[in-house]
Amino acid sequence: MPLKCLNDRNIIYAFNYDDDAWEALRATNKSTKSLRTACCGAEVTLKTSHLGTKYFAHARKGPCVTAPMTAEHLLAQAHIIEGTQAAGWLPEPEANPPISEITPNGREWQADVLATNGRAKIAFEVQWSKQTPNETLHRQERYRASGVRGLWFFRHLNIETSKELPAFQIYFNEDTRIFKVQLDPLHYMDDELKHTPPIPLQAFVQGCLTGKLIYAPAIGLxxxxxxxxxxxxxxxxxxxxxxxxxxxxxxxxxxxxxxxxxxxxxxxxxxxxxxxxxxxxxxxxxxxxxxxxxxxxxxxxxxxxxxxxxxxxxxxxxxxxxxxxxxxxxxxxxxxxxxxxxxxxxxxxxxxxxxxxxxxx
Ligand SMILES: [Zn+2]
Ligand SMILES: [Zn+2]
Known part of the structure; x- marks a missing residue:
């Protein structure tokens, strides 16, 4: 819910508003109360996280069980959206499967950011809280069944990355407010134990969508x-x-x-x-x-x-x-x-x- 909401029947996105437009939206919404949450249709209030990310929240506590997100999670989502836009793909935060795929069990998945380019779909997931490897595999399988490629950013990486499960460690620097992606575990290079340098999240996402992330490229060379x-x-x-x-x-x-x-x-x-x-x-x-x-x-x-x-x-x-x-x-x-x-x-x-x-x- 946080990065988008409904205005009448139109979806609007918090990241499309600069500071002035955001204040104007807030003023309009105060009088019209026309903004509604995408999760449950409740009234919306406009907020800014302590890390500076604009987002929508339920105006008051209600029965909705949509869990609030941490400021880090919101900012990571915003950076993924920037990277997706820079690559020329279409970002959709908090995306669900199309109506045609919704089963009696309800929505099978919700992606933090779904990047779409024609028929290609990649779900970027930020896992700031802990998640068991089994849960990750289960969620990845649900994406796969929907024809969506899932790519994971973990604060606590606890699963082996593979071709089927691209999963990477991310770090957040509180001072610079920059997320970085670490591709590989520590390795020896030229007799020294090294990490390859981490990559800023936006640049990484942009690279993922422009063919720069390659699996096991050494084979065959x-x-x-x-x-x-x-x-x-x-x-x-x-x-x-x-x-x-x-x-x-x-x-x-x-x-x-x-x-x-x-x-x-x-x-x-x-x-x-x-x-x-x-x-x-x-x-x-x-x-x-x-x-x-x-x-x-x-x-x-x-x-x-x-x-x-x-x-x-x-x-x-x-x-x-x-x-x-x-x-x-x-x-x-x-x-x-x-x-x-x-x-x-x-x-x-x-x-x-x-x-x-x-x-x-
Ligand atoms: Zn709700
Ligand atoms: Zn000899």
């Missing part, structure tokens, strides 16, 4: 992959050899803000990829020993067989146990181009790969 090695002395033949310590897929080179991915050769399932990326000729050229399964001689490794680095000269295993403890400096020795496939993405945790990317360009 090729990226440079950096190969890092250490130069070590082989315990068996005592000659110096190179071992592969780390592979870094530079996702951020093509998709700024997307975290890079790193792996060693021991990650479960990565071995066939490593063999494809580092064929025998490349290993020879870089004076790296063969990569293959060998039996460890070490008690601490339980003499297990595993995919290992070997000596370039004698093929002796270079145990993982020593690698973790060695003090040799790591060198970036080469770069190769690799294709980033869906299967490869699955090997890395979904939260680092299958996530939404916002194109800031």
């Amino acid at each position: 090729t990226f440079p992959m950096e190969i890092f090695t250490k130069n070590k002395q082989c315990k068996r033949c005592l000659k110096m050899t190179n071992i592969v310590t780390r592979l870094k897929i530079r996702i951020s080179d093509k998709l700024p803000g997307c975290p890079n991915l790193e792996t060693d050769i021991y990650r479960a399932g990565i071995q066939p990829y490593v063999l494809e990326w580092l064929p025998a000729a490349t290993l020879r050229e870089l004076k790296i020993g063969k990569l293959k399964v060998r039996k460890s001689f070490m008690q601490v490794e339980r003499q297990a067989s595993y995919f290992s680095n070997g000596c370039f000269h004698c093929d002796g295993i270079q145990p993982e146990y020593y690698e973790e403890r060695s003090l040799e400096v790591e060198h970036l020795v080469s770069k190769v181009e690799i294709e980033f496939t869906e299967a490869l993405a699955k090997l890395f945790s979904a939260r680092f790969v299958n996530y939404w990317w916002f194109n800031r360009a």
